[in-house]
Amino acid sequence: MNPVRIAILVVAAIxxxxxxxxxRNVSAKPKAPPPTVVMQQPKFTTRVLVASxxxxVGVRLGSQDMTWQPWPTDSINGAYITDGVKAAPKPAGVAGxxxxxxxxxxDxxxxxxxxxxxxxxxxxxxxxxxxxxxxxxxxxxxGDGGYMSVVLKPGMRAMAVPVSAETGAGGFIQPGDRVDVMQSFTDQNHKGPGNGVVDQIVVSNxxxxxxxxxxxxxxxxxxxxAATITLEVPADAAxxxxxxxTRGSIMLALRSYADMAGGPGHASVAGATPGMRLIKGGQITEVAVSR
Structure with missing residues (x-):
């Protein structure tokens, strides 16, 4: 046999x-397992009450201040206020x-x-x-502790004044109203009309x-x-x-809701020193009263 042919046969055999x-090695390798398909669980939500x-500080809550917002049920804090309903994910598109x-x-x-x-x-x-x-x-x-201190505006004080049907506008004064604090007393040292009777507006609005x-x-x-009415007044009016x-009874004059005299929403001390006015025959005169 030709040596060349023998060499070719040997190479082919090898x-x-x-x-x-x-x-053989390829067939011996284990086959990879098929990929595992993980089915995601639908995330349920619960509506939580949030600020709109x-x-x-000091805001009195109304319906316009609050709204409901969907929140993942599994991440709700125990302090949150919820509507108690566990809802499945909403449908998409028009149905949603x-x-x-x-x-x-x-709502x-x-x-x-x-x-x-x-x-x-x-x-x-x-x-x-x-x-x-x-x-x-x-x-x-x-009724909670600290309620009144939260309601008070900065720089203001809460002062309680005794009232009756006569001195409290017949009982028509209600929380949220605006009043003028007035007093009438006799001052023998007063030299003017009224035989020493002084009509004083202590605080307005x-x-x-x-x-x-x-x-x-x-x-x-x-x-x-009522027996007592609590007012919000400036610190210098307290x-x-x-x-x-200490001079006697005081009276509260109920102001009109539309009356914004003296500054809307702000109480003020009437008069200059220390805030007294004489009211005689419809005429108002500012006077200074020594303490």
């Missing part, structure tokens, strides 16, 4: 053996829009639900940012904080004769009211 060994806009419209209509009909209604009238004691969950620790309600122990107007709208009470 190649065949190598191919056989390679195929920034709420600074219809779902949102249905929920919004329900309008039932006033946002019992949880939202129960917070109306509460006062914010710590700032709440827009979209932040509303929690009980950031609110104070009438004072906000009524409470009538007796009630900080909310009566739901039936009826008048009630000693003037105290001094007025």
């Amino acid at each position: 190649a065949a053996v190598m191919v056989a060994l390679l195929l 806009h920034d709420l600074p 829009a219809a779902h949102d419209a249905q929920i919004a209509a329900k 309008v009909i039932d006033g946002g639900g019992a949880a939202m209604q129960s917070l109306q009238g509460a006062v914010v004691r710590s700032d709440i940012a827009k979209g932040e969950p509303i929690v009980a620790g950031k609110l104070v309600r009438a 004072a906000r009524v904080l409470a009538v007796d122990q009630s900080t909310e107007p009566p739901k039936n709208g009826r008048s009630a004769v 000693p003037l009211i105290t001094e007025a009470k």
Whole structure:
């Protein structure tokens, strides 16, 4: 046999053996398992009560200050206020829009639900940012400790004055009203008209904080004769009211809701030194009264 042919046969045999060994090794390797398909569980949500806009300290909550926001159920803090309903993910597209419209209509009909209604009238004691969950620790309600100090505006003081049907506008003064604090007394040292009788406006446009122990107007709208009315007055008016009470009874004059004299929403000390006016025959004269 030709030596060249013998060499070709040997090379071919060696190649065949190598191919056989390679195929054996490949077939011996374990097959990779098929990829595992992980089915994601649908994320349920629960509506949480949040601030509809920034709420600074002292704001009295109304329905316009609160709204419901979907929140992942598994990440809800125990302090959050919820509507108690665990909802599946809403459908997409037109069905989702219809779902949102249905929920919004329900909120309008039932006033946002019992949880939202129960917070109306509460006062914010710590700032709440827009979209932040509303929690009980950031609110104070009438009857709670610290309520009056939260309701008071900066620089103002709460002063209680005794009243009767005669001195308290017949019982028609209610929390939230505005009044003028007045007093009439005799001063023998006064040299002027009125035989020494001085009619004094101590404070103008004072906000009524409470009538007796009630900080909310009566739901039936009826008048009630109170024994004490608490007013919000400037710090410099507090000693003037105290001094007025030592001279005798004081009277509260109910102001018209539309009357913004003296600055809308701000109580002021009437007069210059120390804030006294003489009212005679419809004429008002500023006078200085020594203490």
